[in-house]
Amino acid sequence: AQSVTQLDSQVPVFEEAPVELRCNYSSSVSVYLFWYVQYPNQGLQLLLKYLSGSTLVESINGFEAEFNKSQTSFHLRKPSVHISDTAEYFCAVKYGGSQGNLIFGKGTKLSVKP
Amino acid sequence: GAGVSQSPSNKVTEKGKDVELRCDPISGHTALYWYRQSLGQGLEFLIYFQGNSAPDKSGLPSDRFSAERTGGSVSTLTIQRTQQEDSAVYLCASSLAEGSRYGYTFGSGTRLTVV
Numbered sequence: 001a002q003s004v005t006q007l008d009s010q011v012p013v014f015e016e017a018p019v020e021l022r023c024n025y026s027s028s029v030s031v032y033l034f035w036y037v038q039y040p041n042q043g044l045q046l047l048l049k050y051l052s053g054s055t056l057v058e059s060i061n062g063f064e065a066e067f068n069k070s071q072t073s074f075h076l077r078k079p080s081v082h083i084s085d086t087a088e089y090f091c092a093v094k095y096g097g098s099q100g101n102l103i104f105g106k107g108t109k110l111s112v113k114p
Numbered sequence: 115g116a117g118v119s120q121s122p123s124n125k126v127t128e129k130g131k132d133v134e135l136r137c138d139p140i141s142g143h144t145a146l147y148w149y150r151q152s153l154g155q156g157l158e159f160l161i162y163f164q165g166n167s168a169p170d171k172s173g174l175p176s177d178r179f180s181a182e183r184t185g186g187s188v189s190t191l192t193i194q195r196t197q198q199e200d201s202a203v204y205l206c207a208s209s210l211a212e213g214s215r216y217g218y219t220f221g222s223g224t225r226l227t228v229v
Contacts, residue, residue: 049216
């Protein structure tokens, strides 16, 4: 069955430390990959996406994610986090073509402490 | 409109009552999706509308759930005979036809509490 796994439900980290939020998906011929962020008491916002081309994609606020086909992963990383990065992060995958719905992981709550 | 609008933002209802949740997508977006967000469960797909095609209802959890989309725009999600396990945040999103390629725009959701 098609699925998305976020291995960590919660990730506590100190400010200015690096962070990696893990995402794995079940293998498929073609996938589009997304990370969404949900700040406290707000809706989901698209953070970054991989459609094709370069396997490393970046967001405007310093996050990056790398598509690894052999490991069916799309981990999200940031070299130095800020307090304002505290949020819940969702990995999402579109399997096989562009029509139809995204499948979301269960989310990872990133908590950045001073 | 500028964004996806959902109403009401909060709804408290008694067990057994019916509720209707409304979603007003971005103008021109032909695809509309409903998801349910429960604590610790991530986003659960419910239903997907694309243009005039028959909706994909594969995610609806029971026959108490139904949704319609009138005129290719506004959508209403109806839950009949609500149960406590229906308590969740119901999220609506819309996109262009190829939206799954470029991502969705989400509304702020309706928080449903069944007491």
